[in-house]
Amino acid sequence: MKYVSTRGQAAPVDFVGACLAGLAPDGGLYVPETYPQIAPAGPDEPYAQVAARILSAFAGDAIRETDMLAMCERAYASFAHHSVAPLTQAGAGLWLMELHHGPTLAFKDVAMQIIAQLYDYMLGKSGKRLSIVCATSGDTGGAAAAAFAGARHADLFILHPHERISPVQRLFMTTTGASNVTNLAVDGDFDDCQAIVKSLFADKAFANSVGLSGVNSINWARIAAQSVYYATAQAAFGRKIRFVVPSGNMGDALAGYVAARCGLMTGGFEIACAVNENDALARLFNTGVMSRSPAVATPSPAMDISVPSNFERLLYEATGRDGDAVRSVYDRYKQAGEAALPETAIGRLGCVGITAATVSNADTLAEMARFEAETGWLICPHTAVGTFRARQLPRSDIATIVLATAAAAKFPETVKEATGLDAPLPHRSGALLARGEVFDRLPADLSAIRGAIEAKTHTVP
Numbered sequence: 001m002k003y004v005s006t007r008g009q010a011a012p013v014d015f016v017g018a019c020l021a022g023l024a025p026d027g028g029l030y031v032p033e034t035y036p037q038i039a040p041a042g043p044d045e046p047y048a049q050v051a052a053r054i055l056s057a058f059a060g061d062a063i064r065e066t067d068m069l070a071m072c073e074r075a076y077a078s079f080a081h082h083s084v085a086p087l088t089q090a091g092a093g094l095w096l097m098e099l100h101h102g103p104t105l106a107f108k109d110v111a112m113q114i115i116a117q118l119y120d121y122m123l124g125k126s127g128k129r130l131s132i133v134c135a136t137s138g139d140t141g142g143a144a145a146a147a148f149a150g151a152r153h154a155d156l157f158i159l160h161p162h163e164r165i166s167p168v169q170r171l172f173m174t175t176t177g178a179s180n181v182t183n184l185a186v187d188g189d190f191d192d193c194q195a196i197v198k199s200l201f202a203d204k205a206f207a208n209s210v211g212l213s214g215v216n217s218i219n220w221a222r223i224a225a226q227s228v229y230y231a232t233a234q235a236a237f238g239r240k241i242r243f244v245v246p247s248g249n250m251g252d253a254l255a256g257y258v259a260a261r262c263g264l265m266t267g268g269f270e271i272a273c274a275v276n277e278n279d280a281l282a283r284l285f286n287t288g289v290m291s292r293s294p295a296v297a298t299p300s301p302a303m304d305i306s307v308p309s310n311f312e313r314l315l316y317e318a319t320g321r322d323g324d325a326v327r328s329v330y331d332r333y334k335q336a337g338e339a340a341l342p343e344t345a346i347g348r349l350g351c352v353g354i355t356a357a358t359v360s361n362a363d364t365l366a367e368m369a370r371f372e373a374e375t376g377w378l379i380c381p382h383t384a385v386g387t388f389r390a391r392q393l394p395r396s397d398i399a400t401i402v403l404a405t406a407a408a409a410k411f412p413e414t415v416k417e418a419t420g421l422d423a424p425l426p427h428r429s430g431a432l433l434a435r436g437e438v439f440d441r442l443p444a445d446l447s448a449i450r451g452a453i454e455a456k457t458h459t460v461p
């Protein structure tokens with residue numbers, strides 16, 4: 001199994017290389033040179049076994065299949081629901097796929113739990129140690145902290161904007177008690193955190209000295225791990241499915257496309273991406289133009305994204321895998337803040353079965369109340385963006401599955417505002433409140449952050 005860059009100018013790498021590098025050296029994203037064809041999931045096949053088969057197909061020779069199964073079994077044992085991604089009916093022809101049964105109550109756990117296992121395995125074999133740095137506006141940091149706490153071959157550094165994330169989100173990051181997890185509360189906003197992380201990677205001498213690596217949503221292992229629940233949903237339904245995917249960076253929706261390319265969606269599929277008022281992805285699909293506008297705060301903060309990074313992987317396919325064409329779009333976008341997609345790519349995009357639409361803040365909050373009135377269930381604001389979109393789609397006899405990306409309890413303030421109801425943490429998370437939080441507050445200053453990382457990096461690779 002080889003991975004190539006969407007911008008066509010980086011040497012092919014294997015699975016380990018693609019995962020540990022994150023971004024390709026030419027600025028592109030890694031995709032498989034050819035999509036492996038994988039046998040569909042069986043209706044009674046355990047989730048961890050489906051995951052191991054799919055991830056093994058992507059890993060090729062890099063990881064022994066028995067080791068992969070053991071890692072998947074460990075990763076998914078941390079989920080409160082033994083089905084991992086259970087389907088529940090919410091109305092006529094409408095289901096939720098609950099992706100929030102992991103340790104930090106958001107779908108990021110599905111990929112992060114197995115990625116931490118994969119990293120420890122790959123690093124243990126090579127004798128390397130890495131410093132993983134991530135900037136978070138909420139859910140990714142918590143999922144990474146829960147997954148990497150106690151990892152033997154990696155230190156994790158999480159940058160979050162001080163007092164600008166929800167208290168529950170912060171608790172998930174700061175209470176692991178693990179010596180290899182460091183939380184840095186930065187006096188600034190999320191963009192400041194992200195800019196610092198970019199500068200850390202750009203400083204090659206520093207990056208090499210601490211073995212810098214990332215686990216953000218462009219990491220191929222995340223996409224591969226997320227394709228698994230599309231396959232298990234197909235196994236449960238056995239017919240054509242329409243997935244409605246609350247989207248930000250588009251990693252989740254892209255994983256559905258990847259599942260289809262690997263032969264896992266035997267009944268056929270449609271993917272309807274639903275975005276909040278940060279509508280860059282909807283503009284891309286509906287106008288064929290990539291244009292910049294700053295991110296605005298909405299009730300669904302994990303989707304407040306101005307550049308949906310994973311779209312690049314779809315564009316690569318839509319250009320007929322033309323790295324030069326992709327590079328030219330992103331170069332023009334970088335220079336001018338706007339770039340039209342090539343006509344042929346727009347034509348092909350129209351045929352892959354993926355659409356995108358935006359949902360307003362007001363509709364999101366009203367949907368949370370309406371959904372509760374109809375079912376008695378509280379949903380998180382991200383999920384509500386999806387269920388609102390599902391109502392607008394033409395009724396048909398195919399099953400509609402909305403991906404429930406976080407538990408309502410993770411966003412109690414918004415749930416209260418929308419429904420007047422309390423969304424208490426589940427019993428299993430209750431212990432969080434009793435544990436002490438550990439984080440260091442630092443100015444939004446590159447050298448201060450660099451110093452904090454150097455001081456806590458356990459060994460230099």
Ligand SMILES: *Cc1c(COP(=O)(O)O)cnc(C)c1O
Pocket residue numbers: 106107108139140217246247248249250251252253302303382383405406
């Ligand atoms: C990250 C996240 C999303 C968006 O997923 P993408 O893969 O970035 O499109 C949606 N909902 C929640 C709760 C998230 O944490």
